[in-house]
Amino acid sequence: MATYTTTRFFRSLNNPRKFLLLAYQNAAGKPHMRANNIRNISGYFRLDLNPDKSWKSLCAGLGIASGLFCTSYVLKHNIRRFSSASAQSLETNETSQRFLSDVDASRLKLTLYQYQVCPFCCKLRAFLDFYGVPYQVVEVDPIRRKELKFSEYRKVPILVQEGPANEKTQLNDSSVIISALTTYMSTDEKDFQRIVSYFPRMESEDKKGKKSVEFGNKYEVMTGKPGRTVNEKEEKKWREWVDGVLVHYIPPNIYRSPSESLQAFSYISSHSQYNTMQQFVIKYAGAVGMFFVAKKLKKKYDIPDDVRSCLYSAADDWTKAVGNRKFMGGDKPNLADLAVYGALSSIEGLDAFNDMLYHTNIGSWYQRTRKAVKNKDGAR
Ligand SMILES: N[C@@H](CCC(=O)N[C@@H](CS)C(=O)NCC(=O)O)C(=O)O
Structure with a gap:
């Protein structure tokens, strides 16, 4: 018989890493081993699997494996090289104040560690592709990492980033990386180590002792010039909005119902190179x-039950902010355009996305930005 304490199960969702380990071991190990491992590792579960009642075992497996939070990012361990022409002579429009000129992305040797x-x-x-910056991709296994x-x-x-003498500089956090690379491409500063030092790592601990890491200046492009133009302030504001608002609407929307959740994971599993059984579990x-988990996140970020309307409002807010302009950046996307598009x-293709296109006017801006990114318009 499969039993586990429901409340503890949900509490353990706080720790996706532990959950992933549990899920993995439950999926990969022998039944009796799985039960023992689960008890030993988590300290949360009491689980006995009876092989005679295979459907119950399966349910238990699925329940445990539901901690596969980040299996949404399980894709092949594959290294791909994206080659692209180095960006040259970028010109900006009247609206955008930052001039990305004589960008030499060819001297960059970048490796991106990611979940697809x-x-x-x-x-x-979206940022790297728009500027035609070459990079290698290492797909991270979310279970073992x-x-x-x-x-x-x-x-x-x-x-x-690997320098000419093979010295490596590590950049963390999507917004820090984007600000750092823009600084590199738009100013004379070419010392990567120094650029990273502009975005200091700050560790903090909450009341429960949970540590978290943040980075200073993460939305600042270090132009070396005092003050910010109106457009730069606007760009920064909307980049912050993407990380602080928009991304939080994604999980509750794509995992809104069991069928939508299944749709999202059908896409994910179909892009993985796991075997049939593992794909089934994923x-x-x-x-x-x-x-x-999405319900939990909804509560954490205080998102109302009608999660779709939040997504539509966000899309409307963004469309309104772009206004009559082609992009927020004017004739070319700026960092805010790329951030909203990228997120x-x-x-793309899921019900939540299609509903958003149907119920809002974001579609034409989205298609324009998509085209600009695919065409590497920032490198022209
Ligand atoms: N502020 C970070 C957030 C990155 C983030 O939360 N990444 C998730 C994947 S979507 C992750 O790696 N989670 C693993 C974990 O929290 O242990 C950024 O902008 O890069």
Whole structure:
């Protein structure tokens, strides 16, 4: 018989890492081993699996494996090289005040550690692709994260720049990376180590002793000039909005109902290189798990029950802010355009995304930005 304490189950959702380990071991191990491991590792569960009642075992497996929170990011461990022409002579329009001129992205040797469908990683890729910056991708296994062994910082995206003498500089956090690279491309500052020092790491601890890491100046492009133009202030404000508001609407929307959750995980599992059994676990257990996790996130960020209307309002707010302009950046997307596009591109094709296009006017801006990114318009 499979039993586990429901409240503890939900409490353990606070610790996705532990949950992932549990889920993985439950999926991969032998039944009796799984039960023992779960008891030993978590200290949360009391689980006995009876092989005679296989459907119950399966339910238990699915329940445990529902901690596959970040399996939404399980994709192949594959290194791909994106080659692209180095960006040259970028001209900006009247609206955008920052001139990205004589960008020499060819001297950059970048490796991006990512989960393919993570909104923060999509946001960073939109930036890199738009400017035609070449980079290698290392897809991180969200369960073991062994690809991040070298790093104390445990989230993705991480970008590693290799200098001419093979010296490596690690950049953490999507917004820091975007600000740092823009600083590199738009100013004379070419010392990567120094650029990273402009975005100091700040560790804090909440009342419960939970540590978190933030970075100073993460939305600042270090132009070296005093003050900010109206457009730069606007760009910064909306970049902050993407990280602080928009991304929080994504999970409650794409995992809103069991069927939508399944839809999201069908996409994810179909892009993985796991075997049939693992894909089955990812698809169904992930869908079940994220359905509940999304509810928890909704509560955490105080999102009303009608999660779709929040997404529509966000899309409307953004469209209104862009106004009559082609992009917020004018004739070309600025960092805010790329951030909004990048975050939304992580859910392209899902019901939530299609509903948003149907119920709002964001579609034409989205398609324009998509085209600009795909065409690497920032490199022209
Ligand atoms: N502020 C960070 C957030 C990154 C983030 O939360 N990444 C998630 C994936 S979407 C992650 O790596 N989570 C792993 C963990 O929290 O242990 C950024 O903008 O890069």
